[in-house]
Amino acid sequence: MKKALRWxxxxxxLAAFGADVLIQNGKIITVTKGRLDGSILIRDGKIVxxxxxxxxxxxxxxxxxxxxxVIPGIVDCHSHIAAESINEGSVSVSxxxxxxxxxxxxxxxxxxxxxxxxxxxxxxxxxxNSIGGKCSVIKMRWGKDTAGLLFEGAKPGIKFALGExxxxxxxxxxxxxxxxPRYPATRMGVEDVIRQAFTDAKIYQAEWNxxxxxxxxxxxxxxxxxxxxxxxxxEGKRLVHAHCYRADEILMLLRVADDHGFKIRxxxxxxxxxxxxxxxxxxxxxxxxxxxxxxxxxEAYDAxxxxxxxxxxxxxxxxxxxxxxxxxRRLNTEAAKAIKYGGLSEDEALAxxxxxxxxxxxxDNRVGSIEAGKDADxxxxxxxxxxxxxxxxxxxxxxxxxxxxxxxxSDRAEKEARRKALTEQQRQQQKKTAPAKPAARxxx
Amino acid sequence: xxxxxxxxxxACGLLAQDVVIRNATIHPITGPQLTGSVVIKDGVIAExxxxxxxxxxxxxxxxxxxxxxPGMIDSATVVGLTEISSVRExxxxxxxxxxxxxxxxxxxxxxxxxxxxxxxxxGITSVITQPGGGVIGGQMALIHMDGWTWEEMAVSPAxxxxxxxxxxxxxxxxxxxxxxxxxxSFAETRRRYEEQVQKLSxxxxxxxxxxxxxxxxxxxxxxxxxxxxxxxxxxxKTPVMMTAVRERAIKDAVEFAAKENxxxxxxxxxxxxQALADIKAKAIPVILPGTHASPLEEDDAYxxxxxxxxxxxxxxxxxxxxxxxxxxxxxxxxxxxxxVAFGLPREEALKAVTINAARIWGVExxxxxxxxxxxxxxxxxxxxxxxTTTQIRQMFIKGREVNLDNKHTQLYKKYLNRP
Numbered sequence: 052m053k054k055a056l057r058w059x060x061x062x063x064x065l066a067a068f069g070a071d072v073l074i075q076n077g078k079i080i081t082v083t084k085g086r087l088d089g090s091i092l093i094r095d096g097k098i099v100x101x102x103x104x105x106x107x108x109x110x111x112x113x114x115x116x117x118x119x120x121v122i123p124g125i126v127d128c129h130s131h132i133a134a135e136s137i138n139e140g141s142v143s144v145s146x147x148x149x150x151x152x153x154x155x156x157x158x159x160x161x162x163x164x165x166x167x168x169x170x171x172x173x174x175x176x177x178x179x180n181s182i183g184g185k186c187s188v189i190k191m192r193w194g195k196d197t198a199g200l201l202f203e204g205a206k207p208g209i210k211f212a213l214g215e216x217x218x219x220x221x222x223x224x225x226x227x228x229x230x231x232p233r234y235p236a237t238r239m240g241v242e243d244v245i246r247q248a249f250t251d252a253k254i255y256q257a258e259w260n261x262x263x264x265x266x267x268x269x270x271x272x273x274x275x276x277x278x279x280x281x282x283x284x285x286e287g288k289r290l291v292h293a294h295c296y297r298a299d300e301i302l303m304l305l306r307v308a309d310d311h312g313f314k315i316r317x318x319x320x321x322x323x324x325x326x327x328x329x330x331x332x333x334x335x336x337x338x339x340x341x342x343x344x345x346x347x348x349x350e351a352y353d354a355x356x357x358x359x360x361x362x363x364x365x366x367x368x369x370x371x372x373x374x375x376x377x378x379x380r381r382l383n384t385e386a387a388k389a390i391k392y393g394g395l396s397e398d399e400a401l402a403x404x405x406x407x408x409x410x411x412x413x414x415d416n417r418v419g420s421i422e423a424g425k426d427a428d429x430x431x432x433x434x435x436x437x438x439x440x441x442x443x444x445x446x447x448x449x450x451x452x453x454x455x456x457x458x459x460x461s462d463r464a465e466k467e468a469r470r471k472a473l474t475e476q477q478r479q480q481q482k483k484t485a486p487a488k489p490a491a492r493x494x495x
Numbered sequence: 496x497x498x499x500x501x502x503x504x505x506a507c508g509l510l511a512q513d514v515v516i517r518n519a520t521i522h523p524i525t526g527p528q529l530t531g532s533v534v535i536k537d538g539v540i541a542e543x544x545x546x547x548x549x550x551x552x553x554x555x556x557x558x559x560x561x562x563x564x565p566g567m568i569d570s571a572t573v574v575g576l577t578e579i580s581s582v583r584e585x586x587x588x589x590x591x592x593x594x595x596x597x598x599x600x601x602x603x604x605x606x607x608x609x610x611x612x613x614x615x616x617x618g619i620t621s622v623i624t625q626p627g628g629g630v631i632g633g634q635m636a637l638i639h640m641d642g643w644t645w646e647e648m649a650v651s652p653a654x655x656x657x658x659x660x661x662x663x664x665x666x667x668x669x670x671x672x673x674x675x676x677x678x679x680s681f682a683e684t685r686r687r688y689e690e691q692v693q694k695l696s697x698x699x700x701x702x703x704x705x706x707x708x709x710x711x712x713x714x715x716x717x718x719x720x721x722x723x724x725x726x727x728x729x730x731x732k733t734p735v736m737m738t739a740v741r742e743r744a745i746k747d748a749v750e751f752a753a754k755e756n757x758x759x760x761x762x763x764x765x766x767x768x769q770a771l772a773d774i775k776a777k778a779i780p781v782i783l784p785g786t787h788a789s790p791l792e793e794d795d796a797y798x799x800x801x802x803x804x805x806x807x808x809x810x811x812x813x814x815x816x817x818x819x820x821x822x823x824x825x826x827x828x829x830x831x832x833x834x835v836a837f838g839l840p841r842e843e844a845l846k847a848v849t850i851n852a853a854r855i856w857g858v859e860x861x862x863x864x865x866x867x868x869x870x871x872x873x874x875x876x877x878x879x880x881x882x883t884t885t886q887i888r889q890m891f892i893k894g895r896e897v898n899l900d901n902k903h904t905q906l907y908k909k910y911l912n913r914p
Contacts, residue, residue, distance in 0.1 A: 387883035439832030
């Protein structure tokens with residue numbers, strides 16, 4: 052029933068433009084190449100030209116932005132939407148599992164994220180394990196199936212987690228009665244789990260290298276699905292996104308990575324990143340943080356809204372993320388907080404939700420700014436996107452319009468009618484199939 | 496001024512120096528915008544105008560190019576009752592037991608909470624702090640965001656009684672069930688609900704009998720603090736803030752209040768549906784939760800929580816906003832601004848966090864606007880206080896200039912300068 056309703060009411064993808072598109076009359080904030088009042092020409096889903104004046108080629112579909120703001124699609128470097136499950140919490144290292152296997156293309160959060168201007172997101176495994184599961188980068192292609200959501204060619208990722216979350220299951224005092232505590236219970240243990248896993252991964256990698264070096268003529272090593280993703284990390288083929296809070300644990304992970312010769316691609320949350328910004332910058336890790344969450348747990352008590360600005364000023368590549376289906380819908384005004392708290396420029400602030408997260412996910416050749424050659428992932432806002440009064444009007448992904456506020460509004464009456472009809476139909480069906488009242492049992 | 500007098504004033508701490516704020520763009524909220532000055536005497540607004548006479552010895556604040564607004568009011572918080580959400584020892588909002596009208600939030604407010612200066616620095620000068628336990632949780636307090644003790648912070652220490660109206664639904668959404676894996680039939684859910692409402696009615700009935708008995712003043716009458724606390728409610732002197740989220744709960748709550756003849760303020764209204772007409776007909780004020788929330792149902796419009804304030808406004812209902820939070824109180828203005836993006840007139844949004852809140856809580860003679868005779872709870876800003884990029888430059892609470900520094904600004908300065 053719920054599923055039928057969802058399909059009928061919500062899943063009405065907008066007609067994608069088959070033809071080329073010309074967005075005219077926009078206040079264009081490219082993020083990387085300044086601003087201009089002008090047009091964007093889109094061909095085969097790619098931006099081909101950004102200029103003050105572009106003559107409409109024959110057959111092109113013209114979209115009049117009406118003097119409104121156009122920015123690149125927002126990129127969220129930390130989200131859990133569209134995933135049927137988040138945490139495989141039974142083991143300390145769960146690198147054998149992956150989000151790709153549990154993606155749900157029908158989850159309404161995708162549409163709502165679109166309506167908030169998000170076009171790309173990093174869907175992460177949870178933070179219950181020191182080394183968690185594999186992550187997937189998706190585009191908000193609402194209406195497409197699961198395979199259609201995946202950001203083709205994006206480097207795969209893996210989640211790590213430090214601090215309170217991974218050690219929670221080791222805390223015997225706070226477990227269900229009868230439950231067995233799971234190692235680790237301390238930050239020391241978290242380091243040990245990660246070091247041991249990479250020590251194992253290196254041995255495994257050496258076994259395979261040896262096998263390959265001998266032309267494959269030896270007995271191949273037994274495949275280990277837990278260690279394979281870690282070997283990919285060692286070989287730079289998989290990006291590490293590490294959940295962390297406190298300065299000490301951040302530094303610990305950077306040193307473990309240095310010792311094993313791999314890189315931490317992003318530190319996630321990284322709320323005390325401002326205390327070790329120098330060390331983060333030196334390692335080359337990106338930082339993907341909340342704008343202003345604090346005080347929800349002990350490790351978040353020193354969180355400050357100036358975190359993004361300090362790290363940025365000290366040379367760290369910083370993005371602002373949501374980790375929430377709700378917050379995801381207004382990352383543009385989260386960016387505004389980097390102006391309020393720390394005095395960044397408008398472009399620096401907008402970069403934190405567009406080109407910076409795109410760089411962190413290594414998809415900045417495709418998305419994150421308005422430039423010729425990039426995917427036509429664009430958002431039109433009625434007011435300046437850093438204003439709390441702005442709302443999203445239209446969203447394009449690969450040149451196709453996936454959200455149109457006018458259409459959303461004009462479709463509501465019809466959707467409501469269909470919802471009512473379906474509910475009524477369901478009610479009638481229930482009446483028909485309801486079992487007849489059992490006859491009163493006669494005494495034998 | 497002699498030393499003795501200076502010491503006396505310093506010791507009192509409450510006596511503020513007179514202040515004149517000059518050349519500001521003044522937004523009185525209850526009247527038209529003007530450019531001019533505001534004179535603060537003894538903590539109260541003494542004069543507003545294009546030209547004013549500065550009292551002798553008054554401190555001058557030059558505000559050219561800046562905006563003067565009344566301080567903002569968050570109408571539902573747990574400020575002072577919580578410090579770190581995950582640490583049980585820092586939680587003081589939820590007491591044991593279903594009926595605790597005698598509990599006084601005010602006495603548990605920690606004036607040294609780091610959350611207070613953090614929220615204050617974004618323009619919040621007053622909040623309502625509420626208890627959260629049981630059915631009747633206790634007495635809510637309206638406090639100033641400044642003071643050495645909770646006594647100094649108190650504006651209205653027992654501004655309303657907190658009542659969580661029983662919920663018909665056992666689990667979440669429109670389905671009925673007792674949580675994960677447990678299915679509860681509609682009949683059973685209904686029975687439990689009616690039992691809870693019945694218990695609540697009974698408590699009110701017992702309170703009424705107590706009231707009558709006390710009035711009769713029999714010999715050996717025993718004071719009972721629970722029932723004692725109900726008397727101002729039964730006399731309709733103290734309102735009851737009732738939480739009711741959806742249409743059905745709201746209708747039941749409104750009906751219940753009428754039957755029991757108690758004055759109510761509805762809180763956390765999210766999906767009022769047809770109940771809007773009932774709220775309007777009975778002129779019940781509403782404390783809306785923040786707009787930064789997901790729609791309740793997956794087939795709700797994506798913007799349902801953003802448009803709700805505008806719907807209430809169009810229906811002619813008086814409303815204010817509450818964050819129902821502590822660490823996120825500083826985002827109150829932005830929650831309200833999102834309602835403006837989706838149709839609420841900006842002036843109405845400002846009223847909701849100033850004068851309307853003051854009216855709902857019965858303190859419009861002291862708070863909520865820049866008017867002669869009101870307390871000087873003021874913020875001086877470099878722009879629209881509902882916009883994130885605006886900075887709050889100065890704040891006055893009862894005419895005293897308040898320090899806008901906080902834990903976050905201190906850590907910022909410390910670590911920005913780390914070599």
